[in-house]
Amino acid sequence: MIDTHTHSNHSHDGRQRIESIVKKAKSLKIEYVAVTDHCDWDYLSIDGYEYFQQLDIEGYLKEIERIRDKTKGLYLAVGLELGYHKDANGKYRDYIPFDRFDYIINSVHSIGNHDVYFPAYFENKERKEAYGDYLLGVLDSLNAPYPYNTVGHIGYVAKNSVYEKKILMREDFPDIIDTILKTIIEKDKTLELNANIKGDICMPNMSIIKRYHELGGENITFGSDAHKTNRLGEGYSEIKDLALSLGFKYWTIYKSQAAQKVKIQ
Numbered sequence: 001m002i003d004t005h006t007h008s009n010h011s012h013d014g015r016q017r018i019e020s021i022v023k024k025a026k027s028l029k030i031e032y033v034a035v036t037d038h039c040d041w042d043y044l045s046i047d048g049y050e051y052f053q054q055l056d057i058e059g060y061l062k063e064i065e066r067i068r069d070k071t072k073g074l075y076l077a078v079g080l081e082l083g084y085h086k087d088a089n090g091k092y093r094d095y096i097p098f099d100r101f102d103y104i105i106n107s108v109h110s111i112g113n114h115d116v117y118f119p120a121y122f123e124n125k126e127r128k129e130a131y132g133d134y135l136l137g138v139l140d141s142l143n144a145p146y147p148y149n150t151v152g153h154i155g156y157v158a159k160n161s162v163y164e165k166k167i168l169m170r171e172d173f174p175d176i177i178d179t180i181l182k183t184i185i186e187k188d189k190t191l192e193l194n195a196n197i198k199g200d201i202c203m204p205n206m207s208i209i210k211r212y213h214e215l216g217g218e219n220i221t222f223g224s225d226a227h228k229t230n231r232l233g234e235g236y237s238e239i240k241d242l243a244l245s246l247g248f249k250y251w252t253i254y255k256s257q258a259a260q261k262v263k264i265q
């Protein structure tokens with residue numbers, strides 16, 4: 001079992017110590033866990049977040065490096081979840097010491113000057129516009145000028161959306177979703193299957209994962225996106241069954257940003 005997306009208390013919204021993640025991962029017989037704390041320099045473009053507490057990258061790296069010596073039988077990957085925003089591109093590229101990380105998730109949380117997690121993003125917007133703009137942001141994020149491995153939680157816009165039909169499906173935006181999936185394949189990136197969604201098995205929705213497979217996509221990974229220890233590995237069994245049923249055989253994991261395949265089981 002693997003879990004490639006977790007947050008510790010180094011993230012502004014994380015509630016677990018790295019030691020607790022290690023302990024829980026061992027108890028669940030997880031062989032590979034990535035701690036992927038938030039680096040949200042996209043928030044520098046969002047109104048009202050001037051004083052937002054950002055990740056102390058050096059402190060975070062130091063703590064993981066100290067703990068890593070004591071995790072026999074478990075690979076503790078040091079990762080980041082970067083909040084993509086075109087205004088933050090250059091800063092990520094110039095100031096993140098990428099060579100000290102195993103694994104980078106590139107996620108879109110913000111569009112324009114809104115975090116799509118909050119209702120203000122949806123004000124005076126039809127679903128088509130709100131979701132369409134989000135997908136254009138995801139497409140843009142694939143061309144980020146910094147190294148990243150995985151495209152995080154496609155469909156995140158649906159999480160707290162206000163529309164009757166919440167879940168983002170492939171048939172809603174077939175052209176742009178196909179372009180996103182083809183670009184992920186061309187760039188040899190990995191599609192994340194993220195368990196942190198209510199009302200569906202994972203993000204993205206099955207219709208999008210199925211299409212990715214039809215287009216020839218092979219690189220997928222599982223992430224619980226646990227912010228608390230009790231959610232570590234949550235959803236693994238359902239998502240594993242879904243991946244197998246769609247014809248995938250391997251998870252992709254990263255060590256020192258080099259991809260490895262592990263059998264889905």
Ligand SMILES: [Zn+2]
Pocket residue numbers: 081107109152153
């Ligand atoms: Zn995220």
Ligand SMILES: [Zn+2]
Pocket residue numbers: 005007081225
């Ligand atoms: Zn996350």
